[in-house]
Amino acid sequence: LKEHGGVSKSGTIVLSITTEDGRVWKAKTFADCSYEGDLMAQAGVHYTVGREGMEVYHEDLAGVRVDTPKHQFLWKISPLDEKGKLMPEVDPSPMGENGAGDKKVQAYNFRMILTDSPDNKLPWTKPEGYDASNFALLAKYLGEWKQHIHREPTFRDVMNPVMIPNHEADFNNNGAFSSDYIGKSWTYPDAGYAERQKIWDDHLLYTKSFLWFLASDPRVPKQLQAEVNSWGRAKDEFLDTDGWPNQLYIREGRRMVGMYVMKQADLQTDRTKPDSIAMGSYNSDSHNIQRVAMPDGGVRNEGDVQVSVKPYEIAFGTILPKKEETANLLVPVCLSASHVAYSSVRMEPQYMMLGQAAGVTAAMAVQGKTAVQEIDVKALQKRLREQKAILHIDQEESGE
Known part of the structure; x- marks a missing residue:
């Protein structure tokens, strides 16, 4: 996408996008399936970056995680060198209060x-x-x-x-x-x-x-x-x-704040959704976010979350922007989820399933000449099932 001015809109409708090579792409419906969500952002869709505090969605896994035993230093080790200077790759800033929100993002790497x-x-x-x-x-x-x-x-x-x-x-x-x-x-x-x-x-x-x-x-x-x-x-x-991966592992970036925000409860207690378009089952898994010098003289990694979940259903609203923002755009990767929920749903199999649902939704919106938010969910689910999608826990358990 063109870095600036890459999206042309009329009201809530995206008319076209322009890529860096100068080409203009017109369509009736668009899907931003990128890790970065630049189309989503330029289209004026509300999004967030970083971690919500525990109080935002009442999530006990949210925000700063003072107790992070996994991927941790296995004994107390000083981050100072022999001259008393802080070693590289250690942040001098304080860790933050447990459960507090921030704008920090979990670590990337090359697989x-x-x-x-x-x-x-x-x-x-x-x-x-x-x-x-x-x-x-x-x-x-x-x-x-x-x-x-x-x-x-x-x-x-x-x-x-x-x-x-x-x-x-x-x-x-x-x-x-x-x-x-x-x-x-x-x-x-x-x-x-x-x-x-x-x-x-x-x-x-x-x-x-x-x-x-x-x-x-x-x-x-x-x-x-x-x-x-x-x-x-x-x-x-x-x-x-030269044998080095050609894709940086963008574990998490922008996250849309859309029609439905997926939260910790959706992974643990409220696992069924009448408008389910896909299912997830990977554990809540956020990688560490910061490595800090502690007041006790040690060094700690912070941010890792590893909590198992049972299979859960993913609501249609997680890939839909609010209609008053954009009526013909779908976002199946930078989807609408809290940091905690995104830590589970952020896996490529889910992106594929949500991408499939986004593609079918886009086609139905074009055929029905309607906003993506207004398509018939039952008809969408019927088409997805015809394509062998598993949408509900009882369907998964029965093998249907």
């Missing part, structure tokens, strides 16, 4: 595809701009590991590999200091294109540097270093970006 096949792996190389001092806290943490855990650290202690075919694995964040670039995603949602590119590039340099540190730094325990060097980027993955 790596690595291989341990000698014929298919690329060796780790020192990236341009590498600064080993950025990993002083990690070096200190790994150096104290055996003393506290009574074994050497392994690759699984600093990343989470999930095996896939052909001697490859999807490596994600794991532990206190990993591939999540904590605290560096906060401005991304509302940033301009140039700033977003810089944030993206900084995340890529961090990822390359993190892996090079593990593979080469003499402070890394030898057993862990040997294990890291037994893996490498797969030659047959991401061919156009």
Whole structure:
């Protein structure tokens, strides 16, 4: 989308969008299926960024999470170096009061595809701009590991590999200091294109540097270093970006405030919806949001939420802007949900299901010459069921 002036509207109707290459795209109905939600924002749809406080939607998982045991430092460790200076990758700001809202965003990272096949792996190389001092806290943490855990650290202690075919694995964040670039995603949602590119590039340099540190730094325990060097980027993955992923993992950005705001209760107690258009079941999962120096002299990660849920239904209103704002736009990715609810619904399978519902809704709105908010929900659900969508818990449990 053109960064400024990319949306042409008449009243509540989006008439066309203009892309950066100057092309103009006219349509009767639009769907913003992006991670960033720029079309939604330029169309004048109300949205939010960051975390609501506990009081906003009466969510006990909302806001700052003082007690975050997962992906946490496993013992008290000082964030200060030998000169008493705060180490890099630690925020000097206070954590905030438990349950308080803020505008901070959970960590992004790059999901790596690595291989341990000698014929298919690329060796780790020192990236341009590498600064080993950025990993002083990690070096200190790994150096104290055996003393506290009574074994050497392994690759699984600093990343989470999930095996896939052909001697490859999807490596994600794991532990206190990993591939999540904590605290560096906060401005991304509302940033301009140039700033977003810089944030993206900084995340890529961090990822390359993190892996090079593990593979080469003499402070890394030898057993862990040997294990890291037994893996490498797969030659047959991401061919156009030298084996590095071509998509930054935007876990959360803008969130629409639409016809229905999905909340913690919708995952836990109010799990059925008469206007359901899809279902979710992934646990509430927000990654850490900040890493802070504590008054007690230690360092803590904050923001992680991991709470299991049962299957729940997703209301049609979560992908609909308010009609008085825009009548021919659907938003199935930056959907209308609190930070807590988004932590579960933010998974690609749900985006696919909601995207399917958005596509059918768009077609019905065009055919019926009506606002997307006014289509017949029962008729929409009938079409989705014909396409094998699972919309209700009783339907899921019965296997129908």
